[in-house]
Amino acid sequence: MSHTHEHQGNMDMPHDDMPMVMNMMMQMNFYWGKDVTILFKGWPDNNLSMYILSLFFVFFMAFGVEIMSMGSKMIIKRPIVGGIIRDGIYYTVRMVLVYFVMLAVMSFNIGIFIVAILGHGLGFVVVKFLELVAAETTTDSNATDPKV
Numbered sequence: 001m002s003h004t005h006e007h008q009g010n011m012d013m014p015h016d017d018m019p020m021v022m023n024m025m026m027q028m029n030f031y032w033g034k035d036v037t038i039l040f041k042g043w044p045d046n047n048l049s050m051y052i053l054s055l056f057f058v059f060f061m062a063f064g065v066e067i068m069s070m071g072s073k074m075i076i077k078r079p080i081v082g083g084i085i086r087d088g089i090y091y092t093v094r095m096v097l098v099y100f101v102m103l104a105v106m107s108f109n110i111g112i113f114i115v116a117i118l119g120h121g122l123g124f125v126v127v128k129f130l131e132l133v134a135a136e137t138t139t140d141s142n143a144t145d146p147k148v
Contacts, residue, residue: 027108036109039100051111058104058112059119061097066123068094070131 034051037043038058044050071090105116 030108030110030113032110036107036112038104038107038109038112054104055111055115058101059115061104062101062116062119063123063126064119065094065097065101066120066127068097069123070127 034044034048035046036051036054038054044054068090071094101116101119104112
């Protein structure tokens, strides 16, 4: 019984026909500059005004993630089935924003990194402030003043 394979000579893949995708280099260290690709090819397209717009965009995405983190705490009563569906959609939108911010930071651009951190930080401060105001309002409404 012979176990030779006739197709062994055809196992090599032609390397000349492969697309140039393998030759693309990605920035793998932090750098400063407007020449960056964020989320989509061609955006912000090496344009300073579009780069500044993308900084605001990433900032507000990160800020929105933090604001959305308190969203389900603000809604007290809701129907069970409708509430679960609404919470699922809300959570999905929040996760999309989280991953978009992560992908933007993976551009390794220092400006993008800074505005993402600032957005998360300011969003966290706003959330904690709103929680403190809500807790104080609840405490004040439950307190009874002794009558003299």
